[in-house]
Amino acid sequence: QIRFQKEIEKLEKENRELKKSLLLKEKDGLHKKKIKRSLIDMYSEVLDSLSDYDMTYNVQDQLPRVVVIGDQSAGKTSVLEMIVQARIFPRGSGEMMTKSPVQVTMSEGPYHVARLKDDAKEYDLTKESDLDSLRREIERRMKSSLRKDQTVSQETVSLSVKGPGLQRMVLVDLPGVISTVTTDMADDTREQIKKMCQHHMSNPNSIILCIQDGSLDAERSNVTDLVSSMDPSGRRTIFVLTKVDLAESMLHNPDRIRKILEGKLFPMKAMGYFAVVTGKGNSNDSIQKIKDYEERFFKQSKLFKGGVLRAHQMGTMNLCLAVSQCFWQMVRQSVEQQADAFKATKFNLETEWKNTYPKFREMDREELYEKARGDILDEVVNLSNISAMKWEEVIAENLWSEVSTHFFENIYLPAAHAENAGIFNTAIDIKLKQWADKILPKKSIDVARETLLEEFLNLLTSSSAAATAVAASNDNDVFHDLKKEIVEELKKRLKWDQQAINSLRVIQMNTLEDRSVHNRQQWDDAIVFMRKVLLNKKSQGEHVMRDMLGPSFWQKYMYWMSRSEEQSLRRSVKNELDKMLLGGNLMHSSKLGKDELIAVRKNLEAQSIDVQDDFIEKTWHIMYRQHFLARRLITAANCQKGFYYYQQGFQDNSVDCSDVVLFWRVERMLQATSKALRQQIMNNETRRLEQDVKQVLDEIYDDKAKMKQLLKGKRVELADEIKKVRHVLELLEEFVQELNKEKT
Numbered sequence: 001q002i003r004f005q006k007e008i009e010k011l012e013k014e015n016r017e018l019k020k021s022l023l024l025k026e027k028d029g030l031h032k033k034k035i036k037r038s039l040i041d042m043y044s045e046v047l048d049s050l051s052d053y054d055m056t057y058n059v060q061d062q063l064p065r066v067v068v069i070g071d072q073s074a075g076k077t078s079v080l081e082m083i084v085q086a087r088i089f090p091r092g093s094g095e096m097m098t099k100s101p102v103q104v105t106m107s108e109g110p111y112h113v114a115r116l117k118d119d120a121k122e123y124d125l126t127k128e129s130d131l132d133s134l135r136r137e138i139e140r141r142m143k144s145s146l147r148k149d150q151t152v153s154q155e156t157v158s159l160s161v162k163g164p165g166l167q168r169m170v171l172v173d174l175p176g177v178i179s180t181v182t183t184d185m186a187d188d189t190r191e192q193i194k195k196m197c198q199h200h201m202s203n204p205n206s207i208i209l210c211i212q213d214g215s216l217d218a219e220r221s222n223v224t225d226l227v228s229s230m231d232p233s234g235r236r237t238i239f240v241l242t243k244v245d246l247a248e249s250m251l252h253n254p255d256r257i258r259k260i261l262e263g264k265l266f267p268m269k270a271m272g273y274f275a276v277v278t279g280k281g282n283s284n285d286s287i288q289k290i291k292d293y294e295e296r297f298f299k300q301s302k303l304f305k306g307g308v309l310r311a312h313q314m315g316t317m318n319l320c321l322a323v324s325q326c327f328w329q330m331v332r333q334s335v336e337q338q339a340d341a342f343k344a345t346k347f348n349l350e351t352e353w354k355n356t357y358p359k360f361r362e363m364d365r366e367e368l369y370e371k372a373r374g375d376i377l378d379e380v381v382n383l384s385n386i387s388a389m390k391w392e393e394v395i396a397e398n399l400w401s402e403v404s405t406h407f408f409e410n411i412y413l414p415a416a417h418a419e420n421a422g423i424f425n426t427a428i429d430i431k432l433k434q435w436a437d438k439i440l441p442k443k444s445i446d447v448a449r450e451t452l453l454e455e456f457l458n459l460l461t462s463s464s465a466a467a468t469a470v471a472a473s474n475d476n477d478v479f480h481d482l483k484k485e486i487v488e489e490l491k492k493r494l495k496w497d498q499q500a501i502n503s504l505r506v507i508q509m510n511t512l513e514d515r516s517v518h519n520r521q522q523w524d525d526a527i528v529f530m531r532k533v534l535l536n537k538k539s540q541g542e543h544v545m546r547d548m549l550g551p552s553f554w555q556k557y558m559y560w561m562s563r564s565e566e567q568s569l570r571r572s573v574k575n576e577l578d579k580m581l582l583g584g585n586l587m588h589s590s591k592l593g594k595d596e597l598i599a600v601r602k603n604l605e606a607q608s609i610d611v612q613d614d615f616i617e618k619t620w621h622i623m624y625r626q627h628f629l630a631r632r633l634i635t636a637a638n639c640q641k642g643f644y645y646y647q648q649g650f651q652d653n654s655v656d657c658s659d660v661v662l663f664w665r666v667e668r669m670l671q672a673t674s675k676a677l678r679q680q681i682m683n684n685e686t687r688r689l690e691q692d693v694k695q696v697l698d699e700i701y702d703d704k705a706k707m708k709q710l711l712k713g714k715r716v717e718l719a720d721e722i723k724k725v726r727h728v729l730e731l732l733e734e735f736v737q738e739l740n741k742e743k744t
Helices: 002-027 039-057 076-084 128-144 189-201 223-230 244-250 255-261 287-300 316-356 365-385 388-416 421-470 480-493 499-513 520-549 553-559 565-582 594-606 613-641 643-647 658-702 704-710 714-743
Strands: 066-070 102-108 113-116 157-163 169-173 207-213 237-242 272-275
Touching: 039 102, 039 157, 039 169, 039 714, 066 076, 066 189, 066 223, 076 102, 076 169, 076 207, 076 237, 076 287, 076 316, 113 128, 128 157, 169 316, 189 223, 207 223, 207 316, 237 244, 237 255, 237 316, 244 255, 255 272, 272 316, 287 316, 316 714, 365 421, 365 480, 365 658, 365 704, 365 714, 388 421, 388 520, 388 613, 388 658, 421 480, 421 499, 421 658, 480 658, 480 704, 499 658, 520 565, 520 613, 520 643, 520 658, 565 594, 565 613, 594 613, 613 658, 658 704
Parallel strands: 066 169, 066 207, 102 157, 207 237, 237 272
Antiparallel strands: 102 169, 113 157
């Protein structure tokens, strides 16, 4: 039998060399016939598509694959490397190296090469440098799939291996089953590995390659009970006893090995039993050296020559042939059933779409994203359709809203208490110059940037509203989250041209320095602007006064409202302070003198009201502010007809209209600034915005997880599922067709 087996191996080796030569000639173009994809490559593509489908929808596919399971350090990796004839897996001494499932698709080819999924690089397995690179990349992918505080991952690392004489099949290597969790592992590692193994073995068409360490006591096995629970009849289990060379040298009772390989020691059943030797434990040994050692061992072993196993049950080559035959037998039995199941799934999903979204075309997530991309870029173009007048109105309004408080509190109010117009104008000139030199240009750029984003958001929102109005009542705008994310990203990224700040500073300083009101219309516009500002501030002050003083007598009587204790005190203080303002002292200063504070406090004490000075001063601040605004409104009314006196230099005029000139200077600054910023937006910044939008869209497209997070909803999920089912069904039908051709 041994001589016969060696003769077969010799013929198979010659056959492999002939096939290799033939494939090389075809590749070099000596034969015009195009080489089709191999069946195993087609099958691997089906499995990859199903794996993506499962991860998204948690649906278990029923197609065969060889699941390799065993205790940690039982020799799983060594057996796999003998099958693929290359030492491609990460290795470690006494350490868990397989941290996620590794799917290996084997097929025959002229060169011994490997390629990882989603990677164009091809690794030459005859070169040690390429083997090292491949092992590092597999290890890197395993680690990158681990989440925080996780030792093992469910995500599969897929690769294909081609080479002369390799059997066509798909193997999945799983992390080794452990009995103890060490301190460097997550607490649930043992349970996670067990669940992972059960998940892969639960496929009724998977072939379980159960690896058992022959050098250890059989009672220490963790894996046999686990396999037996998933396949009690042993219909799809192949048992592999590794390290039988160590077992023969260490065991005093050879009958235990015989019982294991005859299926009589473990309660677990299997359809085949194999004994293999995977070297002497030296990780630097080549595959050929290990094969030679295995052959010598079985030739010289007294135990195995004694009839424990038949010749075809010894060695990794025979194991590989048996697994391949079993694999393809199961593939033929199950693949057509799976294709029929996906046809039914496709029909049900398409029917659901027609009933739920009859007015919409089936667009999956990527198609919807491309549509959204086009719509969003169209809205960037639509920014150029906004009129210059609207840009300037919005910018001026937003800029004044941003700077009005600073102007009023830090420039206008301090200068307004000046004794005469000369001091007032001098103080105003100094403060306006400081404002335009340090604060105003940068603030204006920030406002323009926010205005550009605001208008872009308005365009996106209006298009979303139109889409929602057209959509059915059970379908929301699927692009809402995507558009919101883009605007948020633009807020972080959109940068204004820094040279614009310098040119804007010159424009603003020149405008604020000009005190010339050229005609009556400009004078009237300045008064209107001044009244608008003062009335707005006065209205805000009235709200503060109402909150501070509480309801009036009539409000208490009509609406049953009441005052708090503090509001009652404020009202009493106000009544005393009113006497100062109503006593004819219309030009009272903004601060109370010490004598005035003492007088107010004594008058209140006479009413049995005890308050502190700061309480009186805060009340006075609000009251005086309202008093000041009322006086300035009177000034604005008196200056209504003061343009003639302004042209004459205010000679022989008792009304000081310097405030009107100030508000005219500020109004002109707002007009000049909004015009300059509008020009920058239309000439440069819209293009820069478009570049940023394209960059954000490209980044989201590359990040599939983020795209899924932003484009969601029943409509999206259903269309995406229909596309995936159609793709899987197409691959299945193509594979079934080629499989039937091979049968005939």
